[in-house]
Each structure stands twice: as structure tokens, then as C-alpha cells.
Amino acid sequence: MIEKYLPQTTFTDFEDFKANYQLNIPVDFNFAYDVVDGWAEKEPNKRALLWTNDQGESRTYTFGDLKEITDRTAGYFSSLGIQKGDMVMAILKRRAEFWFTIIALHKIGAVIIPATHLLTSKDIIYRANAASIKAIICDGDDVILHHVNSAMPESPTVEKLISIGPNIPARWEDFQSGIKKAQPFERPEEPTKNEDPIIVSFTSGTTGDPKMVTLDSVYPLAHIVTAKYWQNLHEDSLHLTIADTGWLKAVWGKLYGQWLVGASVFVYDHEKFTPSAILEVLSKYQVTSLCAPPTIFRFLIREDLSKYDLSALEWCTIAGEALNPEVYDKFLALTGIKLREGYGQSETTLTIFTSPWVKPKPGSMGLPNPHYDIDLLTAEGHRAQAGEQGQIVIRYGDKYPSGLFNGYYRNKRLTNEVMVDGIYFTGDLAWRDEDGYFWFVGRADDVIKSSGYRIGPFEVESALMTHPDVVECAITGVPDEIRGQIVKATVVLAADCKHKAGPELAKELQDHVKQVTAPYKYPRIIEFVDELPKTISGKIRRVEIRAKDFI
Structure with missing residues (x-):
């Protein structure tokens, strides 16, 4: 199927992919007729969807x-x-x-x-x-x-x-x-x-x-990269993306790219997330590919994986939030599978990712998708050098790429704020290493400025997450007369560690961060909570945490 849209579908390495990936956009493309009905005409008995639920029902x-x-x-x-x-x-x-x-x-x-x-x-x-x-x-x-x-x-x-x-x-x-x-x-x-x-x-x-x-209408075609060159899917794949259909992650992982490459979509319809139940369906149905946010993998690696037959599992990808390296290391040790990170937004498809040709760097998003012209721009508007923080942008000029959104519906003012002179500004900060890999820093408004330093929340969160007592955390800046801002950590402890919340554990966590990352980044304030404020899609609302600290 993808041969209709790509002159070249196989590549020897990432350099070949970067140089020769080209998407041909047909006139009046319609995913339903051209892909779904196209497969029905070509191979009507080919499995498209395997649905099961937490009541034991299943349908193909x-x-x-x-x-x-x-x-x-x-x-x-x-x-x-x-x-x-x-x-x-x-x-x-x-x-x-x-x-x-x-x-x-x-x-x-x-x-x-x-x-x-x-x-x-x-x-x-x-x-x-x-x-x-x-x-x-x-x-x-x-x-x-x-x-x-x-x-x-x-x-x-x-x-x-x-x-x-x-x-x-x-x-x-x-x-x-x-x-x-x-x-x-x-x-x-x-x-x-x-x-x-x-x-x-x-x-x-x-x-x-x-x-x-x-x-x-051509947005689905940009997800060929998502399915074929990130999730590494093929016609015999059975792929599970853990996502509610109320969010775009569903069409990233449960529809467009997967059917364009001819893979089968696996759906586990459940009311409550239970790590053991996810592992059971992976084992029972011999799922070959899994994509989920890091939080899911954090829970999976706390289970006894030896109880489950994961022999069919070939590939795992991770998205939705930045990946903490300790999750990568533990999952690799337990399964032999390298988690491959990807980054994108509701406004785009996959923009930065760890492809099958490159070695994952735990904590890095990977390399830019050649479908887009991706860059990092500093606050002064120049191209960020290696090691320098900048905002992730997509240059489009006169050639508008499929997959990039067409603006915010009925909000021209907001559209014009993020799309300026042929450049889409994502609002996300990152830095690029000497090998070209991108490393997530945080949202532009989440970066903490303390004593002249710019501190990204994610790097401190990653350091804290390596402590065995911490399940979740959020890093924010708190006003300070001397330093401008100081780092605050809002921490959720593992269930069997909640009794340890207090000054002694706070000091232990501070010392831990100093050992894992640059000492100036350590959280001077630590607050223990039962849960973090989140949006209905599960994203941490740091703005809500900050609002309480500014009162």
C-alpha cells in the first residue's frame, strides 16, 4: 500500500532515509476510500482490527x-x-x-x-x-x-x-x-x-x-513515518498503542499509519488501567508491537515479567512525555527491548524520533523526521548550536508539509502567534548534542531561571525519578528575592513509601539529585502529595502548581 505514496520504501540507514524519503501526495486523497476500501478490494480477508475488552470478549x-x-x-x-x-x-x-x-x-x-x-x-x-x-x-x-x-x-x-x-x-x-x-x-x-x-x-x-x-485530508499520510519507520511495523504486525480514542494519540497509533502499512491494530478496551492486565493481553494475543507513555512502562517494570509470555513482542516505542533513562534501562534489562522515543504534538505528526537505524540514547527524543524541516531557534532568533537550548520549530515556507496542522479553528490570533514568517513555533525547548540527537528541556514557559541559570524541569524530574521511592514528580519554579526563582519538587511516593514523607526523606532526595545531575539544579523545596494535578489527558498541570506558590 505505501508504495503508492513513497517512491522508495526501504532504506539502508538513517542517512539514506534522510536523503531519499519523499512523500507523494495524490489529488483528493481520502483515507477511508483509498486505504481502508483499498485493502478491502485487494485483500478482503486481511485482518485489520482485533478488539478485546476487560470482560474477556473479543472480535476480529x-x-x-x-x-x-x-x-x-x-x-x-x-x-x-x-x-x-x-x-x-x-x-x-x-x-x-x-x-x-x-x-x-x-x-x-x-x-x-x-x-x-x-x-x-x-x-x-x-x-x-x-x-x-x-x-x-x-x-x-x-x-x-x-x-x-x-x-x-x-x-x-x-x-x-x-x-x-x-x-x-x-x-x-x-x-x-x-x-x-x-x-x-x-x-x-x-x-x-x-x-x-x-x-x-x-x-x-x-x-x-x-x-x-x-x-x-492528507494528514494521515504523514503517519507512514510513525508506523513504518518508528514503530517498525510490517504486514504481520499486531500493534497496541495504549490510548483513549478521545485523543490524537489514537490516530497516531491505532489507525492511520498502521493500516497504511498493512499492520493489524490491537485494541484492549478497559475501564481501569491495571499493569498485570496489560501484560496478560500482550501474552495471550501475542502482540508484536507496543507504544505507550513512560508512565505505563514505569508501572510495567514493577511487575514480575517472568510470569508472562512476551516472546512475540518485537518492538516498543514511547511517547506522550519525555522518557526518564532509568525506565529505559530497567525495561531493557527485563525484556531485551530498547524503548524508542518519539516526539510530536497535536499540531503535528511525529517530528523527532529514534528510528530502527540509530542507537537509542536513553532520555533523548532522537533525530528529526526528514518529512519536516526541523530546527532549534534561540530566543534571539538564531540557530542553536550543539549544547545550546532553543525552541523546536518547523520551517515550511512555501511548501506546506502534510501532517502540519492548518491552524487553530476560529482563532486566527492564536494561529498567527505560533506561525510566523513560514515558521511554526512549537513552544517546546530542547538542545541538540554533537550527534544531532535532540534532548527535551520543557515548555518555554516552564523553564526555571535561577541565579542566571536556565533549568529545564525534565532534567531535574529525570534525576528524581531514579530514586526508588519516587513514582511521579513535577518540577516548578518558585519566586525568590535573591535568586529570582528556586527549584521546587512536588513528589508522589510509591504506596509502600508514603510513610517516609518528611524532612529526612526530603534531604535524601535533594542529595540524590545533586549526585545525579549538576548540583545547582537540586530542588530547594520538596512537597509530598498524594497525586499531581493533571489535565483530562493525563498531562501534568505545572501551571496549577505554580499558581498555588504565587498566591
Whole structure:
């Protein structure tokens, strides 16, 4: 399949990849018709999706199955008045219906707004009005249905509410019976233009109201690099990315690139994360590839891995937050597998990554994706030299790369703040070593300036995380009359170590940081807490910690 989009698909090393990777963009590309239906025509019995849940149920869908189901799903949505360009919110957890829904909406040319089941009524009202949402399709869970129903009096643009079950409230459409009765959707002459939006994703809002990231029809093609050259997938792969479908990480790891390369997507539909349960399904279904945030791997390495058959596991990738080196070392010792980090944003696809051709450097994001023109710029606007901190930017000029977002929906001011003179400013700081590897520092507004030093939160967090008593931590700056700012650590201890919280352990952690990294970076203040404030996508809200310290 990817041969249709890449003149060269195999490379001898990273230099070959950097020099010769080239993506051919067809006219009017549509992922649903060109890829999903393309596989259905070529190999209808090829496995596309293996879904299982924490109740022991499982179902397998071939590409032939998906074509038939999504044609009827698109026909059903069309019968409800959903048309090209309409905004449809999907709150579908990890249900198989998410895949039916997103492909069907792509076939119609409607725009999907993925949403997490953790949204409250207030969150739904904000999103419905910000994006003029026309329809909401969601899991028929009582809590979700209650929040949606409560939001409707203040959501005037919403015309249709659709439940996939098990509960179907009054005035709601029944998805399951609807698609059974529906006539298959007939492909329009022109389903989508390349510039047409197919996804509007609300960011998780670490510092303010969520922004609306707009992604167009050719966005999926940029994920060939994600699946083929980072996750190292092939047609016999069974790949699991641990992510809720309410976030873009789902289309990074559970849809676009994976099906472009012909791999099977594995879905574990669970309500509560349990490390042993993840290991059990990896073993039972012989999953070959796993992608998850570092937090997941932190929990996995605390389990007795010898109890599980992980012999099928070939490759593991890590994203969502920067990787602490001690997690890398422990996982390698237990499994023999090197965790390969990747970096990107909701506004991009994979931009920096550790490819199969290069040696991982624990804690480094890896090397820039040649699909983008990536650089580091200092605050003064010059190119950062080796060892010098700079903001990660993407230069696009007159040649706009697929995968880079098309701006923030209905927010030209914010778009113009981050896209200036042909450059997209990510807001993330990093430094580059002599070998060209990028090392994450933190968000530009998270960097601490103390006694003339610039201290990145991640480097101190990484040092603290090497202490066996620490499960999670967040580093922030606290105002100080003499130094400007001093480093503060907000620390979550392991369950069996919580009783140790106090001045003695604080001093031990401070001394530990001094030994692991430069002594001037050590946290002069340590606060022990039961949990860190986080967004609904699981990102630490350092802004909330800072706000309390500035009161």
C-alpha cells in the first residue's frame, strides 16, 4: 500500500532515509476510500482490527468487514442529516464503534471531533459552541449520557444525539439498529479535497481553554513515518498503542499509519488501567508491537515479567512525555527491548524520533523526521548550536508539509502567534548534542531561571525519578528575592513509601539529585502529595502548581 505514496520504501540507514524519503501526495486523497476500501478490494480477508475488552470478549474485523460496516454506518449518518463539513463529536472510549464512526465520517467528508469520556457537562458545552457541533455520538454509559443531556440546553447547534448502547435514552438515536437498517453510502464524486478538514481536535488545555487543532485530508499520510519507520511495523504486525480514542494519540497509533502499512491494530478496551492486565493481553494475543507513555512502562517494570509470555513482542516505542533513562534501562534489562522515543504534538505528526537505524540514547527524543524541516531557534532568533537550548520549530515556507496542522479553528490570533514568517513555533525547548540527537528541556514557559541559570524541569524530574521511592514528580519554579526563582519538587511516593514523607526523606532526595545531575539544579523545596494535578489527558498541570506558590 505505501508504495503508492513513497517512491522508495526501504532504506539502508538513517542517512539514506534522510536523503531519499519523499512523500507523494495524490489529488483528493481520502483515507477511508483509498486505504481502508483499498485493502478491502485487494485483500478482503486481511485482518485489520482485533478488539478485546476487560470482560474477556473479543472480535476480529477484516478490511472486508470494515468496508461493509462503514458503508452502512456512513449511510446511517447520512440519513440523520450529517453532511460533508458537519462537525461530529465522538465520545467512544475504546469501543470498536470508534473505528466504524471515524471511517464513515471520512467517507461522507464530515469532521470528527474526538472527545474523552472524562468530559463534564461544562466541557461539552464549551466544545459544542466553540465548534458548532451538529451531532454527538457516544458510548451509552449512564455518566456520559448524563453529562451530554445536561449540556444540551446550552448547546443550540447540536441536532442529533446517537448512542451506541447499552443505554438508549428517550430522544436519542440507536446506533446499532440504525446501521442494521441503513442503506450503504454511495461514494460521492468528490468526497474530500486535500485541504478539507477531517479532524478538529481539542488540546488538553494545560494553561488555558483547549485550542481547536484543525487537520486536513492528507494528514494521515504523514503517519507512514510513525508506523513504518518508528514503530517498525510490517504486514504481520499486531500493534497496541495504549490510548483513549478521545485523543490524537489514537490516530497516531491505532489507525492511520498502521493500516497504511498493512499492520493489524490491537485494541484492549478497559475501564481501569491495571499493569498485570496489560501484560496478560500482550501474552495471550501475542502482540508484536507496543507504544505507550513512560508512565505505563514505569508501572510495567514493577511487575514480575517472568510470569508472562512476551516472546512475540518485537518492538516498543514511547511517547506522550519525555522518557526518564532509568525506565529505559530497567525495561531493557527485563525484556531485551530498547524503548524508542518519539516526539510530536497535536499540531503535528511525529517530528523527532529514534528510528530502527540509530542507537537509542536513553532520555533523548532522537533525530528529526526528514518529512519536516526541523530546527532549534534561540530566543534571539538564531540557530542553536550543539549544547545550546532553543525552541523546536518547523520551517515550511512555501511548501506546506502534510501532517502540519492548518491552524487553530476560529482563532486566527492564536494561529498567527505560533506561525510566523513560514515558521511554526512549537513552544517546546530542547538542545541538540554533537550527534544531532535532540534532548527535551520543557515548555518555554516552564523553564526555571535561577541565579542566571536556565533549568529545564525534565532534567531535574529525570534525576528524581531514579530514586526508588519516587513514582511521579513535577518540577516548578518558585519566586525568590535573591535568586529570582528556586527549584521546587512536588513528589508522589510509591504506596509502600508514603510513610517516609518528611524532612529526612526530603534531604535524601535533594542529595540524590545533586549526585545525579549538576548540583545547582537540586530542588530547594520538596512537597509530598498524594497525586499531581493533571489535565483530562493525563498531562501534568505545572501551571496549577505554580499558581498555588504565587498566591
